[in-house]
Amino acid sequence: MSYRVLVADDHPLSRRAIRQLLEGEPGFEWAGEAEGGEAAVEAAGRLLPDLVLMDLQMPGMNGLEATKRIKALYPQIRVVMLTVSDDVADLFTAVRFGAQGYLLKNMDPDEWMTYLRGLLDEDSEISRGLADRLFHSFRSAQQPLQEDPASSVLSARECEILSCVASGQSNRQIAERLVISEHTVKNHIKNILAKLALDNRVQLTAYAVRHGLTQFGHSSEDK
Numbered sequence: 001m002s003y004r005v006l007v008a009d010d011h012p013l014s015r016r017a018i019r020q021l022l023e024g025e026p027g028f029e030w031a032g033e034a035e036g037g038e039a040a041v042e043a044a045g046r047l048l049p050d051l052v053l054m055d056l057q058m059p060g061m062n063g064l065e066a067t068k069r070i071k072a073l074y075p076q077i078r079v080v081m082l083t084v085s086d087d088v089a090d091l092f093t094a095v096r097f098g099a100q101g102y103l104l105k106n107m108d109p110d111e112w113m114t115y116l117r118g119l120l121d122e123d124s125e126i127s128r129g130l131a132d133r134l135f136h137s138f139r140s141a142q143q144p145l146q147e148d149p150a151s152s153v154l155s156a157r158e159c160e161i162l163s164c165v166a167s168g169q170s171n172r173q174i175a176e177r178l179v180i181s182e183h184t185v186k187n188h189i190k191n192i193l194a195k196l197a198l199d200n201r202v203q204l205t206a207y208a209v210r211h212g213l214t215q216f217g218h219s220s221e222d223k
Contacts, residue, residue, distance in 0.1 A: 003120050004031035006049040008040035008066065009082065010058045014105070018053060021109055027117070037061025044070045044077055051120065053103070056083035056090060064097050071098030078119065095202050102202065118170055153195045159213065161188045165201055166208030 005022055009015050015033045022028040031049040034040040036058045044052055052070060054063040067079045080101035081094045091102050101119050103112060154162065157178075164174045171189075175182045189201070198204055207213075 002027055002029045003050040004029045004047070005051045005053060006031045006034065006040070006043055006047055007053045008034040008037070008043075008058070008063065009053075009055040010035055011055075014055070014082075021112065025113055037063060037066030040066045041069045041073070044074055048074065049077060051116070052077060052079045053082055054079055054099070056081050056085070056094070064093055067094065067099050068097040080116070080119065091202075092206055095206050098199075100200050100202060154192060158188055158192050158195075161185065162192055162204060162208055163213055165189065166205045166213060168205075 005028055007015050007018050009018070019030055019033070022030055031047045032043050034043045038061050040052065040054060040063075041061075052067075054067055056063040058066075063081060067081070070077055070079060075098075078100045079098065080103055081090075081099050082103050082105055083090060084105050094102055101115070103115060107115075160178065161174060164177065169177070171182045171185045174185045178185075189204075192204065193199065196204070196207060198207060
């Protein structure tokens with residue numbers, strides 16, 4: 001299967017570099033490009049790509065607002081934010097506006113492609129590094145963890161899988177860790193999303209971090 005990708009970025013060099021990267025990878029097809037948020041919304045409706053790579057900061061309509069509009073009009077289109085900032089506040093805002101993922105522009109190209117393939121295959125939608133930053137940002141800011149309602153609605157196995165997802169593990173890694181099939185992992189994740197009224201794995205990660213359900217949160221140093 002080939003995934004069609006639209007890139008929205010106000011810098012021509014960035015768009016060119018991303019295009020060269022995608023065109024060199026099997027399974028990805030260049031759908032088009034946009035120079036700003038308004039153009040991205042228009043192009044998304046006209047081209048109906050599988051994925052939009054959306055720059056966070058653009059003049060005029062920024063990437064967050066463009067994402068919000070695209071997801072409202074075309075919820076089937078996946079959106080991944082592109083930024084040079086690893087500000088956790090930006091991640092949570094992007095998730096709230098409907099983004100499925102978040103990529104740092106300075107990441108290694110191989111990490112980019114591994115991340116995108118996992119996202120499109122519904123395998124892994126957040127990198128381990130970003131999961132680490134989420135957790136440590138909450139700890140360093142000493143933000144109080146919110147009361148956890150998950151334990152009352154999720155089974156012990158589902159709580160375990162939620163923790164694995166939040167630590168950036170792929171379906172395959174979770175399956176190997178828990179000695180179950182990847183199909184079983186996917187079914188568990190669908191059930192967890194439904195029970196918690198969440199839409200995607202990035203939201204699951206944000207939820208787990210806020211409620212102290214990551215594996216980092218259960219480490220010995222936090223007990």
